[in-house]
Amino acid sequence: MLELIRRLAGALRAAGLGPGRAVAVRTELTPEAFAAHMAAHALGCRVVGVRPGYPPTQLAHVLGLDVDAVLVDPATAAPQLMTGRTLSLGPVPGATDLLAHPGDEGPLEVTARPDDVAALTFTSGSTGRPKGCAITYRALSEHWAWQPRRWSPVAAAFARGFERYLLFGTLASMVVLEFLAPCLLGGGTAVIPEDDGRPLFPYAIERHRITGSIITVPRLYRMLELLDSADVSSLRALMVSGSPIAPRRLRAAAARLGPVVYQGYGQTEAGNVAMLTPEHIAAGVVTPVGLPHPGVELSVRDDDGAELPPGRTGEIFVRSPYIMAGYWGDEAETRDTLRDGWLRTRDLGHVDAAGFLHLEGRSRDVVMVNAVVVYAGPIERVLTGHPDVDEAYVVGAPDEGTGEAVHAFVVPAPGRVPDQAALAARVRAELGADSVPKTITVVPGVPVATSGKPDKRALLTNLF
Structure with missing residues (x-):
C-alpha cells in the first residue's frame, strides 16, 4: 500500500497537483482509491469527496467548488464528471490513467502544509445544497x-x-x-x-x-x-x-x-x-x-x-x-x-x-405549530418509550389550520399493534397539546437515504 501511495503521488505531481490544489474524488471503494486519497494528502492537495447518488444540481455544486481536477475510475466515469482535467484509476477515455504512470524511484515526500485545507467533506444536503466542511491538515x-x-x-x-x-x-x-x-x-x-x-x-x-x-x-x-x-x-x-x-x-x-x-x-x-x-x-x-x-x-x-x-x-x-x-x-x-x-x-x-x-x-428539527416551536426529538422519544413501538419518526408538514402540523410514523414492536389514540394521549401527557401528532401512521419500516440514515421526509410522500 505504501508503494502504491508513493507511485500515485508521483503521478498526481506529474499532473500538476500539489499544495493548495484541489482534486475531487469520485471512485468506487477500492484499495487503489484509498491509496489515491493518501497520495493526494501527502502532496498537500485539497481532497474534495464526491458522494455517490448526488442529483445533477448537487453534483454541479460540489464540482464547482474551486476544483482543479476530477479523479474517477472506470465504474464512475459518468459524462457529468468528465469536465475540466479528468484523472482516472484505470483506463477511461479522455482521462489520464494514474495507474499507468511509470512513477519514479524517489521517496514519498510529504509537502502538506498544516494550515491548508486537507479535505472537504459534505453534509447530507437534506436542507438544500451540501455544505463543504473544510478540515485542515493541522486538524x-x-x-x-x-x-x-x-x-x-x-x-x-x-x-x-x-x-x-x-x-x-x-x-x-x-x-x-x-x-x-x-x-x-x-x-x-x-x-x-x-x-x-x-x-x-x-x-x-x-x-x-x-x-x-x-x-x-x-x-x-x-x-x-x-x-x-x-x-x-x-x-x-x-x-x-x-x-x-x-x-x-x-x-x-x-x-x-x-x-x-x-x-x-x-x-x-x-x-x-x-x-x-x-x-x-x-x-x-x-x-x-x-x-x-x-x-x-x-x-x-x-x-x-x-x-x-x-x-x-x-x-x-x-x-x-x-x-x-x-x-x-x-x-x-x-x-x-x-x-x-x-x-x-x-x-x-x-x-x-x-x-x-x-x-x-x-434545534432545527422543529415543527412550528400555531407559531409554537415543537421539537421532533422529544416526541420520538416519548413514542419509542411505549412498549408497542420499536421505532418512531416525526416530521412536520404545512397545514392550513396550524401553519405546520406534526406527523408521526411508528414501527410496531414484534407482535404488537400500536394504538394511535393511546400514543397521542401519551404525547399529550408528557409534552403538551402542541406536540400531539396530527396523524400517527403505522409503517413496517423507514426508508433509508443514500447516507444510510432514516429518510424521514420520504415517509411524507406516502401520507399525502
Missing part, C-alpha cells in the same frame, strides 16, 4: 483516530476490535475514513466485501469472519431480525451511529450480540465526539450517547449563549483540535456555526454529573 494531525501514540485506553481497545474491519460505503464520508484509521493503524485488515445479493449485516460478517464495523440504526434493526440465519460470533466491536437509537433497542442489541456494541455521536463538522462503550452498556448506561473523547470539550448553552449547568438542556457546543475550519465558500454560515473556537452542533441535549452526553433532539 487531521490532531484527530483522535489518526494518532495511535495518543490513543486512550478506550480507543486502543476499539482499534483491537477492528482487526478485520468490514469496509463499505464511500471514502467521501469522514465517518468511513475515521473508523478505517484505527483498523489500519492498529495493524488490522480492511475487508471490502463483494455483493452477493444478501445484506452485509449479518452475512458478510459470517463469510469474512469480521471482527469490527460501523452500522447505522436501520441496518442494525434489520441485522437483528436476521441473526438466526448467520453466525456473527467473530464480532468484537460494532459501532452504532448516524441517528439516535432507543435505549430499549440498544439493550436488546447488546443482549443479542454480546459485549461488542458501541454507540457513537458525531457530526461531519466535528468528527466523532463521544462514545458509549460495551462496558457502559453492560453497567446499564444506555440513555446517553457516551463520554467525550480526550481533548473534546462540551458546552451546553441556552438561547442567549450562556452556559448551562449539568442536567440542564440546551444547545450542544463542541471544541476540539479537529473540528472543521469552516464551510468552504460560505462565510455567513461559518460565522453562524463557529463561535470563538466552539462549534454549534444544533443538537439539543445535556451533560449529566458523570460527564455523559445525552441527546434530546435537533
